[in-house]
């Protein structure tokens with residue numbers, strides 16, 4: 001099996017304000033390119049695109065290719081589950097949405113302290129194991145954004161788990177909140193095959209600061225995205241790297257890179273550690289645009305969108321009028337769009353955030369950064 005998985009969490013949209021409006025025509029093209037290049041691993045989940053990702057998978061893959069020509073990974077949404085009675089209907093709905101009789105890979109989605117209501121007192125692990133015995137699941141594993149200690153306990157308590165999905169990329173490798181390296185080491189200690197998610201940190205590692213990109217380009221003229229994918233693909237024990245591609249161009253670029261990937265060298269790792277230093281000195285908020293926080297906000301603030309603009313503004317790092325600041329101003333004028341100053345600091349979003357971002361605290365600085373006279377706001 002080739003190592004690039006098609007992550008279907010950030011699919012192209014026909015209406016950028018409607019997560020469910022997935023662009024099936026473009027997705028079909030992406031799937032065709034991907035399959036023609038010899039890849040066949042599709043990753044979806046119950047909440048992606050409010051359910052439209054699983055349906056898109058059915059339409060673009062299941063209804064267009066023989067079942068034995070691809071593999072599907074889906075996930076049990078622990079964070080939506082509070083009682084045993086929900087398990088069977090959700091699983092059946094997933095099979096139906098995807099149009100399949102079984103899942104090749106099935107994961108308990110984000111096993112962590114925040115999703116415990118879904119598996120402490122609820123038999124989610126037992127349920128999934130039962131489905132495996134019935135042949136509805138071929139391989140059972142879990143994804144997680146928890147820390148290394150928590151993960152080790154889960155692995156010890158659940159020897160039935162066959163693989164693990166972890167957030168690993170060069171920027172998070174030594175990050176104290178994410179603990180990529182420590183989590184990776186735990187997985188290796190228990191010999192669990194590793195699926196990597198967020199190898200580009202939600203696209204963040206595609207557009208790195210100019211100074212960092214220069215270091216890479218001067219060394220071998222390869223794009224930052226190639227460096228990031230090479231880094232994770234070179235780790236031992238990794239059986240799949242999920243790339244959350246969002247359009248046909250990204251798909252073509254990723255295929256080209258993954259088809260020609262070489263092992264990372266020691267010299268390249270040294271350059272990456274310098275790049276990490278540069279990014280860390282400039283990055284402001286490590287949001288991966290996973291959208292998990294969106295539904296929790298009583299003020300309907302599009303948190304990842306504001307954070308994306310904020311990071312861009314900080315990287316540009318000047319006091320002049322910028323395109324991003326202009327976008328923020330225009331956005332604020334549209335009826336029903338909430339902005340940073342609408343945040344009431346309730347903290348409901350924080351417990352949803354796998355990156356452990358103190359969202360209300362950052363919102364204060366987003367407000368300070370954009371809501372100023374330079375961008376047409378009257379009060380700072």
Ligand code: SF4
Nearest residue numbers: 297343344346347349
């Ligand atoms: S803290 Fe702010 S951004 Fe977070 S949920 Fe509350 S109002 Fe929304």
Ligand code: SF4
Nearest residue numbers: 287288290291293353
């Ligand atoms: S703030 Fe956190 S939960 Fe929200 S999109 Fe960013 S990383 Fe995801």
